[in-house]
Amino acid sequence: MNKVKLFIDGRELLAPAGEKLLWVALENDIYIPHLCAIREEQRPSACCRLCFVEVEGRKRPVTSCTLPVREKMMVKTRTPAVDRLVRTAFELLLSDHRLNCGKCPKNRACALQRIARERGLKLKPGRFKALGREFPPIDESTGAFAFDRSRCVLCGQCVHADQQVVKVGAIGFSRRGLDRCVSTFTGVKLADSPCTRCLLCVEACPVGALYPL
Amino acid sequence: MRNLSASETAYRRLRQQAEAKLAPLKDKPLIWIGTATCGKAAGAIEVREAFKEELAKKGVEARVLEAGCMGHCYAEPLAVIAKPGFPAICYGKVDEGLVKRLVDDFLLHDDPCYEFALVALETNDFFPTFSDFPRGVYEEKIILEDCGFIDPEDIDHYIARDGYVALAEVLGTKTPQQVLAEIKAANLRGRGGAGFPAGVKWEAVAVQTEKTRYVICNADEGDPGAFMDRSILESNPHLVLEGMLICAYAVAAQRGYLYIRSEYPQAIRRVRTALEQARQRGLLGSSILGGNFNFDLGIFAGAGAFVCGEGTALVNSMEGKLGLPEHRPPRLSTAGLRGKPTVLNNVKTFAYVPLILRRGADWFKQTGTPGSPGTAVFAMAGKVANPGLAEVPMGTTLRQLIFEVGQGLAGGKQFKAVQIGGPSGGCLPEAALDLPIDFDSLQEAGAIMGSGGVVVLDEDDCMVRIAHYFLKFTQHESCGKCTFCRLGTKQMLDILGAITRGEGTLADLETLRELAEDVKAGSLCNLGGTAPNPVLTTLKYFYDEYRAHIEGKCCPALMCPDLIAYYIEPLKCSKLCSACVGSCPVEAVYTREDGLKAIDQEKCVKCDNCLKACPVEYNAVVKLSPPSLLQEKEGRGR
Incomplete structure (x- = not known):
């Protein structure tokens, strides 16, 4: 396979042509915040808006999950513009996320905590008010795992596992705007859905929305 | 010959x-x-x-x-x-x-x-x-020329006015490359709002190796107050069909669709009739005009999401998926409908095409500015005296558009701002009125051409509320896919709401500005990318009004219900009249012992009825802002 030479934060790297920048960086131990990225997806959803980087020749920060690497690409993962967007996106996500990490089953293994640690951000909505929305009660109907919508960041990792990997189709995205959510068809309990309790969705969840019981 | x-x-x-x-x-x-x-x-x-x-x-x-x-x-x-x-x-x-x-x-x-x-x-x-x-002096009707003067349900009216002559000539005498060259020479820019050159877009499809190609007309016109596309489809549908046919010939497409929002039932009906009649005449379908060009068109009725006017979301919705936008690239020209190369243009863009081919690129370029040739169609609404649809050359100033074509403001009010480009556009102040309207100048001022909605605002409009109104629309229409648009617009809306209630702080204003800039820079699609424009432009041009809401708890335009109080001037009120008392739905207006009327502020719901009911000869009901002015007034009135 064709390899290209690129520079990330001054480090010279070789990577397969066409590979998306995010994966090249992660493989070389260069951390870029991300929640929704799925390597196998032909068309990345690019919805979490956290994996911004600056690339020479581009005016604005771009999402690294959608950017194929090119020969002689010059990438910076930390610039004032990148940090600003990441901080805002992060604070926005936290403004709609139930934040009592101490009691969260994903405490210390949460992708949000990792982002905060790596980027020196506080685990707080910062400038924004917590939306404090009402969410449906935690669904523990399967007995095998729980689904807590108040901690969901809508990254789509679970939906991908369910629909693309095991091809069950128990869950999917529904509704629009602020009401967008992961749910079963017509919103029935997971136990009443085609869910096979394979737990792949639980494994895929980067935060504490899906966790084993 | x-x-x-x-x-x-x-x-x-x-x-x-x-x-x-x-x-x-x-x-x-x-x-x-x-x-x-x-x-x-x-x-x-x-x-x-x-x-x-x-x-x-x-x-x-x-x-x-x-x-x-x-x-x-x-x-x-x-x-x-x-x-x-x-x-x-x-x-x-x-x-x-x-x-x-x-x-x-x-x-x-x-x-x-x-x-x-x-x-x-x-x-x-x-x-x-x-x-x-x-209005007639400034207007120059090109695509609206026949609108209102032909029967849109009878193809013969269109044919008798040179309709389909361009198609016949193109099919008989021109190669697809020549058509592309003509459109490129005319520098026809997409009228959906972004102004991307149509010729370049078409060529990107024409050069693809994949042979199945589509042409789609975007008639998912969703901006509040904009109705140009509907009007054209209802008044002269064949003009658009002919434009699509010529485009299909130029890019060798076999099939096309008109994506019309379901909220336009009459446009859908008239286009359907037009398609049937065009097929009967051999102008659509196989072997068009007896030659070997085959192309057919269908209608796709959009289910009513604003975001589906965005190309990738439109295609997703046509494929039966959720109408959500995707990251670009790939662009539609390489992977559009069903993954095939697709041309997607606005109704108006297609409407220019037959005219350009009939009269030539040079004719087209005689109108408008060098960078943006041709005309612009505006749907003027709001506080303008003569609202309506106007087609003016690009480069016409906003002042000419509003004060000559639209005949100024209704009711002799003072001009305050013009919101151009719909909820994705910006609010421009008096100082921007001499700006020549074209794709590039508006962008520099912070607004966009958008699809052409123009809402004129007067002294009675509060700019914070206007920003809130437009943002509320985009927030409601956000598909919720990406973080910035889903949560960013919500947070912005909450901040604006607090300001209109007098609960904002100057720090909130800074947060609002930063967040607006970030939503603009960080959103996945152009809905989020342009949603902050009304906020950013009002912050830029009407900052004092924001400050008045925050520092003085005062709404200078007397529009924000939480920052105003209704008051009846005893010196103006008449004992002989009790119109206001009868108009009040909550019995807040009462007759004082001396026969004059007054308002119980505890009960008042600020519905404005008493102010409207008070006869003009008295004009006794006034709005006060901040409401604290009441004490002063009442002290004096007693």
Whole structure:
């Protein structure tokens, strides 16, 4: 396979042509915040808006999950513009996320905590008010795992596992705007859905929305 | 003269048939009723029936035909009477009484009732035509030229006015490359708002190796207050179909769709009729005009999401998926509908195409500015005296558009701002009025051309509320896919809401600005990418108004309910009148012991009824902001 030479934060790297920048960086131990990225997806959803980087020749920060690497690409993962967007996106996500990490089953293994640690951000909505929305009660109907919508960041990792990997189709995205959510068809309990309790969705969840019981 | 090609010969036959069919129309008086949705809403159907009834009753021989929209919304319903021996005359605000007069005085007795006439459509010695009014001087109708003057449900009207002649000539004498070259030479820029050159877009599809290609017309017009696309589809659908056919020939597409929002049932109906008639005439389907070009069109009715006007979301929704936008690239030109190369253009963009090919790229470039040739169509609404649809050359200033074409502000009010480009556009102040309108200049000022909505705002409009209004629309229409748009617009809306309630802080303003800039820079698609524009432009041009809400708890435009109080001036109030008392839905207005009226602030819901009810000779009800002014007033009043 064709390899290209690129520079990330001054480090010279070789990577397969066409590979998306995010994966090249992660493989070389260069951390870029991300929640929704799925390597196998032909068309990345690019919805979490956290994996911004600056690339020479581009005016604005771009999402690294959608950017194929090119020969002689010059990438910076930390610039004032990148940090600003990441901080805002992060604070926005936290403004709609139930934040009592101490009691969260994903405490210390949460992708949000990792982002905060790596980027020196506080685990707080910062400038924004917590939306404090009402969410449906935690669904523990399967007995095998729980689904807590108040901690969901809508990254789509679970939906991908369910629909693309095991091809069950128990869950999917529904509704629009602020009401967008992961749910079963017509919103029935997971136990009443085609869910096979394979737990792949639980494994895929980067935060504490899906966790084993 | 050169020999006609086969398709031109086929066209000539259609043309002769159409002319033969329409010739008898000139023998009898002809009454046109504007029955686009706007006309219907104003009562055009009643007017049509009244004419038919009155003609039958009086035994007058005349034809009643339906046309689309002429763009003069302020005067709807409109009727045009073309009586042999008289210039065609247009009458505005027609009602049943006027119908009787017109039938009696004009059709029976040759008195055209000039006192009720709006404008004459042909030059004559008695009554002015459009070009005698300021609006007519500034307007230059290209794609709206025939709108309102032909029957949109009869293809022969379009054919008789040179319709499909460009298609016949293209098929008979031009190669696809020549068509592309002509469109590129004309520098036709996409009228959906972004202004991307159509020729470049088409060429990107034409050069693909994949042979299955699609042409889609974006008629998912969703901006509040914008109705250009609907009006064109309802008034002259064949113009758009011909443009799509020419595009399909240029990019070698076999199939196309018109994506029309379901909220436009009449546009869908008229386009469907147009498609059927075009197929009957051999202008659509296989072997078009007898040649070897095959192309067919279908209608896709959009289910009503604003974001589906965005190309990738539109394609997703056509494929039966959730109408959510995708990251680009790949662009539609490489992977569009069903993964195939796709041209997606706005209704207006396609409407220019037949005219450019009929008259040439050089003709097109005579109008407008070098960077943005041609005309711009605006749907003017808000506080303007004469709202309506206007087509002006690119480069016309906002001042000319609002004060000449739109005849200034309604009710003699003071101009404050113009919101251009819909919820994705910006609010521009007085100082920006001399800006020549084109794609690039508006962008520099912080607004966008958008699809052409123009909302004029006056002194009574609070800019914070206006920003809140437009953002509320985009926040509601956000698909929720990406973080910035889903949560960013919500947080912005909450901050704006707090400011209108007098609960904002100056720090909130900074957060608002930062967040607006980040949502603009960080969103996945252009809905989020442009949603902050109303906020950013009002912050830029009307910062003092934001500060007044925060520091003085005062709404200078007296519009924010939480920052105003209603008060009855005792010196102006009359003991003889109690209109305000009766108008109050919550019994907050009461009669004092001395017979004057007053408002119980605890009960008042600020519905504005008492202010409207108070007779103009008293004008005793006033709004005060901040509400703390009440104490001062009441101290003095007692």
